[in-house]
Amino acid sequence: MKFMTDFGDEAVILPLFLVVGVTFYAMGWRRGGIVWAVGIATILTCLVAAKLFGLYWGEVFGFVGRPFSVSGHVAASAAVYGSLLNIILHSRRRSWFLALLPPLVVAGVIGYTRLQLHAHTQAEIVCGAVLGTVGALALYRILSPVPGHIVQCALLVSICVIVVFHGYMFHAEPLLQNMFHTSYRSASHVLAW
Template sequence: MGWKRNAAIWGIGILLTFTCIVLSKMLGLLWAQFYGYEGHPFSASGHVASSAAVYGSLINMIISPRFHSWLIAMLPPALIAGLIGYTRIILHAHTPEEVVAGACIGTTAATLITRALPPVPSYMVHWFAFALVPVILFFHGYVMEAEPVLKQTFYTSYYFFNQNIGW
């Protein structure tokens, strides 16, 4: 529909958000390793960050093609981050600090994505609404085993570099 460039901008923004989440988790593991922390290392909530970025940016595109205020553009992703973050705290999956870190990553990403895109043509807004529902239904209740994979990757690479480089 002539909007491929903007779809690429959105996709790259989401990819960069996921990269920030992975890097923040790896830095938390590195910090714990350097300081001998045996408990749960700091891990920004990937659920909160990715939900706020994906759903928040899509909702922003649906409800208003161009916000005149950065604060108003931050409202939908911040609300989503608050709802998802509350569930993460209740489930004891994350601490409030980890939820806030994830909310900051996701809300910032959604706002920047929304501000980087030109207004969505009015004839396409209904397509975003139809796209949002399958995305939510597809990911609802889906458990990705990303955390154990990230930890295993970190420890494998950390011990490899520690033995071969001696850091």
């Protein structure tokens, strides 16, 4: 399970997102590179906002256990891998149904591993799957048909980045929690909440 879930770690997702965006832009598909970068950055920003909201909710209502946390592995994987698979598999076709399958399959596989590792609840995985799938579908609709040489290059670059970074871990969740708690306590002390 750990092997599979590591594909969704931020240590793989963030370099993949950056390298693919730069590749699109450098290969002459500038609009695609910009749309990809802005789209994925927006999805990841929504993910961080949802996680911060869960932390805030837990702090305000005195939740003793682990606060609700949307699965970042599932959301980011569905968005990034789902979008890439749509670009590679469906670069010319414009079918919503076909575009829905890759992010849902990715979300299902990564979500299953997160459940088996007891990293998230079912509700957190479903929320991550919805966020990532909606994001991947939106990107699919916005991106124009992809030139053929870009599809081949995207596949090659993606495989290289995944192979190089798979197995590394970026502990984003504890980092985000520490930043939130430090900021929240400072703000509550200054504002006398």
